[in-house]
Amino acid sequence: MIPEDFKQQLQQHIAGVEHPREKVMDVIFMLQDRFGYLSDELLEDAASLLKMTPLEVEEIATFYEFIYRRPVGGHVIHVCDGVVCWMSGYTAILDHLRGRLGIDFGETTPDGRFTLLPTCCIGYCDRAPAMMINRKVYGNLTPKRIDEILEKLGWDITGKRDDTGSL
Amino acid sequence: MTQVLFKNRHPDRIATMEEYRAGGGYDALTAVLGKYPRSKVQQLALDAVLLGRGGAGFPAGKKWMTVAETAPFPRYMVCNADEMEPGTFKDRVLIHTDPHQIIEGMVIVGYSVMAERGIIFIRASYENAARILEREIERATTAGFLGDNILGSGFSMKISVHRSAGRYICGENTAQINAIQGKRANPIQPPPYATEKGLWNLPTVTHNVETLACVPHIIRNGPEWFKSLAAIPTAAGTKLYCVSGAVQHPGCFELPMGTRLSDIIENHAGGMQAGCAYKTCLPGGASTRFLPKSLYDIEMDFDTMKKAGHRLGTGSIIVFDEKTCLVGATLNMMAFFARESCGWCTPCREGLPYMRDILARIEAGDGKPEDIPLLRQMSKYVWNSYCALAPGAASPVESLLTYFEDEVQEHIHQHQCPFSSKG
Amino acid sequence: MPKLIIDGRHIEVAPGVKVIAAAEQAGIMIPRFCYHPALGSAGACRMCAVKFLEGPVHGLQMSCMMEAKDGMVVSTTDDEAVDFRRFVIELLMRNHPHDCPVCDEGGHCLLQDETVSSGHVMRRHIGKKRTHRDQYLGELIQHEMNRCIHCYRCRRFYQDFCGYHDFGAMGSANRTCFGRYADGPLENPFSGNLIDICPTGVLTDKPARFKGRRWDFERAPSLCIHCSLGCATIVSARYRELVRVEARHNPAVNGHFICDRGRFGFGFANHSNRPHHARIAPAAATYADALQAAVNQLTEISRTFGSQAIGTVSSSRAGMETLMALKILASAQQWRSPSCFQDARQRNAVVSAVIRLSPDTAVCLHDVECSDHILVIAADPIAEAPMLALALRQAWRDGARVTVLDPRPVSLPCEYTHIPVAPKQLSAVLQKLMNALLSSPDTPQFPPLRTSDDAHNAGTVSSPSCDPKPDTALQLPLLAASLQSSQRPVIVCGTNIVSGTVVNAAADLVMQLRASRKNAGIFNILPGANAFGAAIASPDGASFSEILTAIESGEIQALLIAESNPVRWFPDRARIRNAFKKLKLLVALDYLPTPVLDVAHIIFPTQTHFETPAVFINQEGRMQQTSMVHCNGMPLSQQTAGKHPPREFRHDVPGAGAKPAWQVLLELNAALSAVNTPLPSYSELWEQIEQETGIAIDRRPDSDILEGRRLRLETQVHLPETPPPDTPPPINLQEDMSLELYPVESFCGTEELSAYAPILCRMEPMPELIMHPSDAAGCGLTDGGMVTIQSDAVTLDVRLKTAAGTATGTAFLPRHRQLVWRQAGSTDSRASLLQK
């Protein structure tokens, strides 16, 4: 259930346009940013706010890369697999991330904090290799820089899992 | 080198509206609104030979003229900031450099077609840019350059930012129109054209970020000035060239349209990385053809490229060195295109994964000699697709087989990737 | 008119026609998957590629995306085109399962055909195929997503053509799949068409699964008789069992589609309780014995009480042959002429509708699609004539306006204006509308009509309670103006809840619009597949309530009921039961296991319109004939209780005791006649029908019988000049607040034949009593709660549904199979409502 005040916020956002469905993407992002992923329940709520059927929202939601219809971790890491990053050490970066997090593409760390996903060229080819975490971009990646980023996000890169860390 | 779009470029910050105005920003708007007839604005763009920078190179002024005087209202102006072509990042750099020229461009084009609603369609990975645009739209509105009755001209325009959730096909302007309407982003083949029936079946003009950014400068300085910016007489304006890959200093450079490729790579991108030798490049993003070495000196503009059988595309140069496996690179791009197909038409939805699988087998050393004619035939046949995505996707494959067949043959005969240490 | 050459054939087509359609006109079938004449072009499959050799375009192009233009020279057989199409097939087959032998579409699969014809025979694809999870889409359609070739026909049909949004495309790229958001039955009452339009085996007929291959079936063109529209079907049968019904293309009527009631409602023909043998109650009898017994008893009754003591009853589900044979029998024996309608109101409404139809004003369903303003009066299209709703949507998609004047909360798959008007107020509202039409300047008035007499206006206009409500009154001038500004208005008029007065007023409106040079038409909806025929056969027959009165008074001593079940539709079951008990003889002929058969003394099983040719006249006066699909008999599955093959061998066809009803009736006539009357054959019967009514079936080899043919309305139909007077409306609820209860139709659960179809019975919604929220509040009732309808006769429990779109002062109860609604009381009884 969407809290009442948040629902009003969404409604207000939708009311700004003539055709509510123009805002489907914004509503999905707003829900996702707040609740992590677009659960069935949220999708159905979004549909009723947007005066669409759940199927119509699903038609959109399943089309895109950055809409998560399944639970994801608190930090979603999208590693750019564009051709420039591929040329510039993507494989090494990915292997490093896999090793550090102990997960593969499509997986979430057991503590639910990190999800690893690929993404296509994110337009940071001048800073390849690059990745995105929660829609923030990190470029010129090296194993060292990845460790720094992960540590900043509260991940114990020595392998000890810090379960008390907040998301 | 004359810097027009990047005049206010700072290494670490965005130009402010005040800076933009100090350099003549919004003067064009003031000059045009309520004073120029629509047709004059259109004629100026036409005379300046402003060609769409989104990849197709269609004359901008001509596009505006297709919005009939009698066409219904409201009309829409869409700024295409989807920029998902691999290797391309000029729109991002432009937004992070001097966003007000885009806003001013949108209002001027909006005025020329009487569009009262502007929408900036931006990809999900450009969240920062989206926020910048939202903030600057707010400022421009406060300053009276946007909103109701702009500068007392009677013309009103509102601009909003529409975030996409990431699909390459959303950059295609008709698919984008569907996406904005909250529909599945399948393209729509004309007729009717979007300028006649676009968003909500109303006239809609779509332009790339860079195209729009050129517009105020053309108005202010005139078409002749714009044409004189180019390196060669047959081209016009400057161009934002993105260079990435095996070069010393990858980046986005504003250079005269028609600058030679060799010049761009050697003098602006710092030449090849240490220990790397130039093999080829994709001159306009992943959907263009690999350039043979013989064209290393080619002038990079729409016309010259076309005459040479190539495409300028987005002018985003991806440089490959001798140690990079082109089969692997092509496979990477084909995987991208196959994943980003909208799924509407057969050649694209089924053909691209088929080509991807064959390339993957070749790269893995499982290729067969008959794969080459098969790939060749497919890269020809996927041209008969519904939109331009699949032909773009086929370009690297087709040019790989045309200019680098030996490399492919080597994979097949050696039963492994000859570059297997890399990539 | 563009002229072009395709494969050397010169053709001229209308402007705007696509090359693929132009080729079809020239007899060239260009391969296709996504293109469908009803759904238009999508350009998705790329299968229709042809080579343009000369003219405005050149090279390989999709023929479905190209408009035919002057000077085009097109080759469909060009090497490049042929090879490209083979390539498309290769791509489509890459992920398609290679299991045609066990696929339900095998043998009638477009993909299979085009794969074979394209020459793609060897698989080059290596590796796994794409797989999907199948969904449960309800009882009607089986989903096998792995077979999908992504032509998008299903989504385009479901969402664009029909306007329903619970089925669509999900995912993207080569992960795109088609289905619902979650497992569950499809909401679209036209969903069955997905089976026909899916070019491969993704969406198949679920009830027909494992019943046989296309080539195993006996297949013949037929008609749907589940409403008065008469949609064209193709019916398949095997082992004496009907297996499936598909839509047949009839451009004038149903186009390419039919509704789910028509597609899945055929179960009555296979019903396990269907009578297969004659009976002299309580025992089975040979046909000859039953005939002799009937002859003896009828003769006896006629001798004792006079021939008028014998009444005859039929219904609008009986074919023309049966109705006319009954009429011939009744008039030869001087019995009472057949009664085909429930009550005087219904007969009056139908006869008025038939009388007022003229060659000028009658329009077909396709004309409705082409109309630019449709005014629907007293009709609930989805319930009463489902395909009309789809036609309204197509008209609306083309820019037409749709306005509904009906007391029910009618819902349509398009945008429309609904003005709720109580049935009793409808004629006054129509009068006001007429006045508004007339009051606009320079409106010529149409000449007074024979039926536009004062009689049918009097009763309604004078009553003060019948004045339209102020908001309705406000909408009428707007409606009038909109009708005035239209070019091709169509007025749809129902006959289910109104009397002839309203039907006449609707026809008057059409005449008025025609007087203002509009190409206006009338489209009536009648109660039953052959209601039109029943009005022709028996325009003056007594209503069934009059028959009952005659039984009660002893005037009628024997009743012959041919293919009719008054117990189902007559609103007073107790009265029927008592009346039937009084009868000396009840003879019943039917193919349905109706309750009439339970009480009849002599029973003759009859054949369905799948087993014998039968003619039905639809609501626009279009005469259509069914053909024999299979021979009558007990389905093998019933005979062997599912075991196969049968263990018992015999020479006759098991359970084949039924004859066409008309034949039984004519044999009865021959046996009853003193002089030796020869037994007419089918064509002799038709000669007789032609003599009596002027209606003839076309026996020429090039006859248009598949599309049917509209009767030359004015010359052939002999109907009374003035329709009989109105009768009062149905049951009065809650005397103190004048709430009227109308029994109405719903899409599923009320129609007589489909109520015997087990699949539809499983799907039908629970019956609900519908009324306006304020009326409900006035009675102290709440939405969703159970209420009791209490009358002298009976107590009826039903769930209440309030809907703001309902006209106040009215309540509606479906004539639902599960509801003994007919116990609610007789037409003039009063009942009260109580919350449970």
Ligand SMILES: Cc1cc2nc3c(=O)[nH]c(=O)nc-3n(C[C@H](O)[C@H](O)[C@H](O)COP(=O)(O)O)c2cc1C
């Ligand atoms: C598959 C595909 C992707 C495209 N992506 C973009 C894009 O990301 N940005 C863009 O400006 N144009 C893109 N285009 C081109 C647009 O369709 C359109 O031509 C352009 O936005 C028009 O703007 P312009 O006239 O300023 O070039 C794409 C085209 C195709 C076929």
Ligand code: SF4
């Ligand atoms: S489900 Fe069938 S009809 Fe629908 S798109 Fe797929 S293949 Fe076509």
Ligand code: FES
């Ligand atoms: S029929 Fe023309 S593309 Fe499918």
